[in-house]
Amino acid sequence: MVLKNLNDLRRLIEGGPKKKLVLAAAQDQHSLGAVIKAWEENIIDPILIGDKDGIQNICSLNNYDITSLKIIHEPDLEKSVEMAVKMVSSKQADILMKGKIGSSALLRCVLNKEWGLRTGNLLSHIALFEVDTYHKVIAVTDVAMNIAPNLKEKIAIVNNSVACLNRLGYNIPKVAVLGAVEMVNENMGATLDAALLSKMNQRDQIRNCIIDGPLAFDNAVSIESSRQKGIRSEVAGDTDLLLMPDIEVGNVLYKSLVFFAKAKVASIILGALAPIVLTSRSDSEQAKFDSILLAAASSNS
Amino acid sequence: MEQKVLALKKKYRIAVAWAQDHNTVGAIHMAVVKGLVEAVMIGKSAEIIKICRAEKIDEKLFTIIEAESENQASIKAVKLAKEGNADIVMKGLAGTDKFLKAVMDKENGLMLPNAVLSYVGALEIPAYHKLLFLTDPAVIPFPDLDQKIAMAEYAIDMARRFGIDKPKIALLGASEKMSRHFENSVDYAIMCKMADRGQIKSCVMDGPLDLFLACDKKSIEIKGVETPVNGDADILLFPSLESSNPFYKGLMLFAKSELAGLIRGTEKPVIVISRSESEKSKYFCITLACFMV
Numbered sequence: 001m002v003l004k005n006l007n008d009l010r011r012l013i014e015g016g017p018k019k020k021l022v023l024a025a026a027q028d029q030h031s032l033g034a035v036i037k038a039w040e041e042n043i044i045d046p047i048l049i050g051d052k053d054g055i056q057n058i059c060s061l062n063n064y065d066i067t068s069l070k071i072i073h074e075p076d077l078e079k080s081v082e083m084a085v086k087m088v089s090s091k092q093a094d095i096l097m098k099g100k101i102g103s104s105a106l107l108r109c110v111l112n113k114e115w116g117l118r119t120g121n122l123l124s125h126i127a128l129f130e131v132d133t134y135h136k137v138i139a140v141t142d143v144a145m146n147i148a149p150n151l152k153e154k155i156a157i158v159n160n161s162v163a164c165l166n167r168l169g170y171n172i173p174k175v176a177v178l179g180a181v182e183m184v185n186e187n188m189g190a191t192l193d194a195a196l197l198s199k200m201n202q203r204d205q206i207r208n209c210i211i212d213g214p215l216a217f218d219n220a221v222s223i224e225s226s227r228q229k230g231i232r233s234e235v236a237g238d239t240d241l242l243l244m245p246d247i248e249v250g251n252v253l254y255k256s257l258v259f260f261a262k263a264k265v266a267s268i269i270l271g272a273l274a275p276i277v278l279t280s281r282s283d284s285e286q287a288k289f290d291s292i293l294l295a296a297a298s299s300n301s
Numbered sequence: 302m303e304q305k306v307l308a309l310k311k312k313y314r315i316a317v318a319w320a321q322d323h324n325t326v327g328a329i330h331m332a333v334v335k336g337l338v339e340a341v342m343i344g345k346s347a348e349i350i351k352i353c354r355a356e357k358i359d360e361k362l363f364t365i366i367e368a369e370s371e372n373q374a375s376i377k378a379v380k381l382a383k384e385g386n387a388d389i390v391m392k393g394l395a396g397t398d399k400f401l402k403a404v405m406d407k408e409n410g411l412m413l414p415n416a417v418l419s420y421v422g423a424l425e426i427p428a429y430h431k432l433l434f435l436t437d438p439a440v441i442p443f444p445d446l447d448q449k450i451a452m453a454e455y456a457i458d459m460a461r462r463f464g465i466d467k468p469k470i471a472l473l474g475a476s477e478k479m480s481r482h483f484e485n486s487v488d489y490a491i492m493c494k495m496a497d498r499g500q501i502k503s504c505v506m507d508g509p510l511d512l513f514l515a516c517d518k519k520s521i522e523i524k525g526v527e528t529p530v531n532g533d534a535d536i537l538l539f540p541s542l543e544s545s546n547p548f549y550k551g552l553m554l555f556a557k558s559e560l561a562g563l564i565r566g567t568e569k570p571v572i573v574i575s576r577s578e579s580e581k582s583k584y585f586c587i588t589l590a591c592f593m594v
Contacts, residue, residue, distance in 0.1 A: 184495045186446065192491055199490035200479045202527070214494075230499065 001169040002240065003137040006130045006264050006290045012168060012297040013043060019296045021277075022047040022093040024084035025077050027054030028100035029062075030281055034288035035097065036064045043296050047093055049084050050100070051075040077101050078109075085109045088274045089117055095295045097277040110272055117272035122146070122156035125278075126164055127267035128294060129257050134221060139165060139173075139241040140257075143250030145269065151193050154243065155206060158197065160270040161241055162209045167298045173240040175201075176220035177213020178249070182231055190214065190245035197243075210234050213243070217253075266290035268298065275299055302423065302432065302561065305463070306337060306588040313591050316341045316387035318378035318403075319371045319395035321348035322576065323356065328583035329391075330358045337591050341366060341387060343374045344394070371395035375403035379411055382569050389590040391572040404564070404571055416566035417441075417451035420573070421459050423589055424549060426558040429516065434460050434468070434536040438545040439562065439573070446488045449538065450501060453492065455565035456536045457504045462592060468535035471515030472508020473544070477526050483509065485540040505529045508538070561585035563593060570594055 003009065013019070023035050026048035032055065035046045048055055048066075052073040059066050074080040081101055087093040096117070098106045110117045125145040129138050141161045146153055158175060165173040177194035185191045194213030201211035212235035218225040223237030244250035257263040265287050269276035275295040279288045317329060320342035326349065332338045341364045342349050353360040368374035375395050381387040390411065392400040404411050405418065412418065420439035423432050436452040437444065444452060453470055460468035472489040479486045489508035496506035507530045513520035518532035539545035552558035560582065564571040570590035574583055 183498050183500055184491055192487075195491045195494035196479065196487060198494055198497075199486075203478055205479055232497065 003128070003168065004135075005137060006128060006266050006293065008137070009168070009266070009290075009293045009297040010043070013293075018042065018045050019094040019299050020045045020047060020092070021095040021097055021292065021295070022049060022084045022087050023097045023099050024049055024081040024106065025099035025101040026050035026071075026080075027058065029058050030283075030285075031097060031099045031277075031279065031288060032058055032064075033062065033285060034279075034292055036062075036066070037285075037289050038292040038296075039069070043293055044095065046070075047072065047084075047087065049074050049080045049087075078105065081106050081109045082112075082115075085112065085117060086115050089115055093274075094299045095275050095277060095292070096272075097292070097295075098279070103278055103280075106276075106278065110276065117274060117276075119271065119273055121160060121271040122153055123269055123271040124157040124160045125267060126161050126270055127254060127265050128290075129263040129265050131257060131261045131263040133261065136240070138221065138239060140250065140253060141241065141243060143244060143247065143254040144267070146247065148246045151196060154193055154197060155200070156271070158206060158209070158211070158241075158243060161243075162206075164268075164270050164298050165241060166208055167300055170240060171208075173209045174235040174238055175209050175211045175213075175241045175243060176215045176235050176239040177211060177243045178220060178245060179214030179216060182214055182216050182219050182226075182229060184214065188214075193245075209241075212236065215239075217242075264290060266294035268295050302425070302463075302585065302592070303588050306591045307335065309591065311591075312336060312339055313388040313594050314339050314341065314381075314386065315389040315391055315587065315590070316343060316378040316381040317391045317393045318343055318400055319368070319374040320344040320365075320393040321352060322394040323352055324576075324578065324580040324583055325391070325393040326352045326358065327356060327580040328587060330356070330362065331580070331584050332587045332591075333362050338389070338587065340364070341378075341381060342393075343368050343377050345369075371399050372403070375400045376406075376409070379403045379406070380409065382411055383409060387569075388594045389570045389572065389587070391587070391590070392574065394576060397573055400573065401564075404567060411567040411569060411571060413566055413568055417448050418564065418566045419444075419448065419452050419455055420562055421452075421456045421565050422549060422560050422562035423459065423463075424552060424558055424560050426552055426556060428556060431535070432463065433516070433534070435545060435549060436536070436538055437542065438539070438549050438560075439542070440564070442542045444541070446491060449488055450492060450495070451566070453501060453504070453506070453536075453538055456538065457501075459563075459565075459593065460535050461503060465535050467503055467505055469505045469530045469533055470507075470536040470538060471510045471530045471534040472506065472538045473512060473515060473540060474509030475511060477510050477514055477524075477528070479509070485509065504536075512537075559585055561589040563589055 021044040191214040226236035486509045515534040
């Protein structure tokens, strides 16, 4: 099954046990709004950790009725994150979300060796885009976390993303390794890594997906374009997941999809014990809500 | 292979550098008698005539040109080909380095512009169901990616001359898995993708593959590896000279196999064969060269 749009994620959580989301440093208008909305729509059960007065102020200003919600008072930012992370590592919560705290402070706690959410895997970011001009949702990695992944890191990023897509119901997602061209070019390292990833996939060293690359962006997402170029590929034109060569390409693609193509986006951090919602201030309310939805749908706990 | 060449019914001119060698004279004589070639023997004419008489060969079957040294003989042989008076050049008793120096001379040599000098062999192995081409058993010790690509293209070209439209080429390693311990597997993955994308043409390529997966269908079934080469390789590309050379010599010594081979990257076929090789091997090289003119 593939997702036609982000709303399809709702089908994946219907009937299942409701996932518990813990919002660290919850006194944050942007994330709290999305959490309350997801709670009202029965997507998650929230636990709010943070400054109780701050949280209640925001709620009364916005007319959120949180009388039945669990709120844990912890005014110290670092401590509230630590508490949130510990709730996830001790299985009292299924999803971690960032509130009013910097990403690096949150990730430091996630990576804590004693009580963090380490699995031994690399952490990576996945974003799912719904865009009118493509026939299904397209996932993109890594546009926010790994700056210039080497081959080993690219393998880890693909494995994280494929596992996530598998949990979302994609049996064999089609993975395109993006380059500037579809040809192998010794002067473009991304095309060489793409060839290696393809071969490792053929040899079952990267499983549960079909990988092809290098593919230029147009070949990856347009069947006409790949036909014109005479590319024989199961992936070209029907990509489920685009692997970026580096964060600079990824970030520009992400933002151009959002700003120019008016794409809807949902994104989470993978590779930890549980999905992490780490949206930024500049993300729309909708994007934050959809990210929570994605975290709930992809949570395997 | 001999049958195919005889069927060409064409006669080529072959120039032999430093020809006063029993096995070489014998092989050339066989090719002349069968109507494959006309031969120009370059070297110490007195010695060439002496060998002919000892072998009871009519020296008038050959054109004999006098040369004083192996250098001079090599240069003369190459010059004949360069000027269009010979189709094939063959090394006789001349040292390989001296002979190749003449072949590779920038002004008067036979190299194609910017070509990689390499070697492709064709093996007749009784235990294999068809001719097996291999590269490079003689010239490039540790080929880099560009050299491997050139080697593949030369071997594909040779196999296609033998009527194999899309030869199956196996890029050989110790295992079919990608591993950072085997640097060649990286080159192989890159080459396979280049073949996918049409950057290396007219072949079915896979690698890394071990020899069993390359040439034995049973191993494919047992291991369950999916590969388009499918145990039916036409061409084996080796990662190094140290792996390819013992491979073919082992087959010749222990498995009654015969090798014919040619230098590639030249305007015209060039035969370089070890002085110790038999008359028969030299004859096979001549037939192969005729086929590749």
